[in-house]
Amino acid sequence: MDKLIIEGGVRLKGEVTVSGAKNSALPILAATLLTDAPCEIKGVPNLRDTNSMFKILRALGKVVEFEKGKVSITAGKNTNYIAEYKLVSTMRASFCVLGPLLGKLKKAKVSLPGGCVIGVRPVDLHLKGMRALGADISIDSGYVIAKTKKLRGAYIYLGGVYGSSVLATDNVMMAAVLASGKTVIESAACEPEVVDLAEFLIKMGAKIKGHGTPTIEVEGVKHLQGATHTVISDRIEAGTLILASLITGGDVLIKNVQGKHLGALIDKLNEAGAHLLRTDGALRVKGRSQLKAVNITTLPYPGFPTDMQAQMMSLMTIADGISVITEKIYPDRFMHVAELNRMGAHIQREGPHAIVEGIKSLSGAPVMASDLRASASLVLAGLAAKGKTSISRIYHLERGYEFIQEKLTNLGAKVWREKE
Ligand code: UD1
Numbered sequence: 001m002d003k004l005i006i007e008g009g010v011r012l013k014g015e016v017t018v019s020g021a022k023n024s025a026l027p028i029l030a031a032t033l034l035t036d037a038p039c040e041i042k043g044v045p046n047l048r049d050t051n052s053m054f055k056i057l058r059a060l061g062k063v064v065e066f067e068k069g070k071v072s073i074t075a076g077k078n079t080n081y082i083a084e085y086k087l088v089s090t091m092r093a094s095f096c097v098l099g100p101l102l103g104k105l106k107k108a109k110v111s112l113p114g115g116c117v118i119g120v121r122p123v124d125l126h127l128k129g130m131r132a133l134g135a136d137i138s139i140d141s142g143y144v145i146a147k148t149k150k151l152r153g154a155y156i157y158l159g160g161v162y163g164s165s166v167l168a169t170d171n172v173m174m175a176a177v178l179a180s181g182k183t184v185i186e187s188a189a190c191e192p193e194v195v196d197l198a199e200f201l202i203k204m205g206a207k208i209k210g211h212g213t214p215t216i217e218v219e220g221v222k223h224l225q226g227a228t229h230t231v232i233s234d235r236i237e238a239g240t241l242i243l244a245s246l247i248t249g250g251d252v253l254i255k256n257v258q259g260k261h262l263g264a265l266i267d268k269l270n271e272a273g274a275h276l277l278r279t280d281g282a283l284r285v286k287g288r289s290q291l292k293a294v295n296i297t298t299l300p301y302p303g304f305p306t307d308m309q310a311q312m313m314s315l316m317t318i319a320d321g322i323s324v325i326t327e328k329i330y331p332d333r334f335m336h337v338a339e340l341n342r343m344g345a346h347i348q349r350e351g352p353h354a355i356v357e358g359i360k361s362l363s364g365a366p367v368m369a370s371d372l373r374a375s376a377s378l379v380l381a382g383l384a385a386k387g388k389t390s391i392s393r394i395y396h397l398e399r400g401y402e403f404i405q406e407k408l409t410n411l412g413a414k415v416w417r418e419k420e
Helices: 022-034 048-059 092-105 124-132 166-176 192-203 235-247 259-272 306-316 335-342 372-384 404-410
Strands: 002-007 013-017 039-042 062-067 070-075 107-111 136-140 143-147 155-157 182-186 207-209 215-219 228-230 251-255 275-279 282-286 322-326 346-350 353-357 366-368 388-392 414-419
Touching (some): 022 039, 022 048, 022 092, 022 166, 022 192, 048 092, 092 124, 092 143, 092 166, 124 166, 166 182, 192 207, 192 228, 235 282, 235 306, 235 372, 259 275, 259 306, 306 335, 306 372, 335 366, 335 372, 366 372, 372 388, 404 414
Parallel strands (some): 366 388
Antiparallel strands (some): 062 070, 136 143, 182 215, 207 215, 322 353
């Protein structure tokens, strides 16, 4: 296992390009199960998670080739409907093969993904949606077994205790495209990655309206064709790079950014006094000596993304004043608090709130990554801290940030890997 070492205190400077969105690529790759025709997906980041999805598609009978961000997928000889535990347990997004398998093959056996360090993460909304479409669902030995003679369009309210669900919306939308008749998904997730999936499905011949709003309408079609698609840029990687520039007082031009996907983050950074200059498809971020503390509440899109909460907390550790960070999507997503405090931060957790009292500077320390975004927050803290930070279990970072070490090195950061 590798750990990442950062010698902090370097102001980042230069240009960096954001990769394609992991959270778009994963369901779009799953959607290729809806057709036997060849599909080509471009802009796919080379990550542990996308490679896990390739493995799942291969296990389900697809032939998958990946070269320089382009994935070519064709039908193989042995179509399979079982997604096994050892593959699904590595990544929750693999559960979204359920909808396409059910839509195309009328049967699916998919392992339950289980919880993870950021919380319980149930799949009740996914199953509610499939049942509403006419699937017979049972749970046996840790697997969801779904079968149907015919899926039929239905009205489905998909809101949960914490609001809409991104992957449940994806899953149900993918099952509905081949159902007979009309499906209305109410309280649908509005995230740009859901819109990107819908755009891909439309290219395949699906009839979808309302994606990007809380009401998605799907008119079922008999079959789907192959399609070519380029995934949108990764708004969470973009956001993390913006904060990397700010936390080091740097001057960075971030390319391949869709500013409209970052509204809540940019608004909060403006409130904190950050200097962001939007140009066509890029964002220039110039660090300032001192940012003001701001309060954050995570919410479904277009609210402040939970996937940026940990990184924003790192920025707030050295802002001027007190910031209250409230997590409304995953109330237990605070594993990074203790690690940031090891670096000298003053953060107190109170249930779903973290109270961050800004200090002058962080100091480098050995810390441990617990999940993908928590590891990004530790990288940011390490870049800003005085001295050396070593981050163990850095494989978490590789699940979601393509070439991150290289990208930071090109911006002048002193970052390297060592064996644990
Ligand atoms: C997706 C993202 C993840 C992001 C999350 C929230 C992908 C691959 N992952 O995950 O990075 O953090 O959205 O923006 O796109 N819930 C239920 N029942 C369900 C499903 C979800 O109660 O059946 C709850 C969850 O526990 C959570 C909330 O709904 O509290 C939102 O989760 P959801 O949007 O489903 O997250 P994912 O789609 O798994």
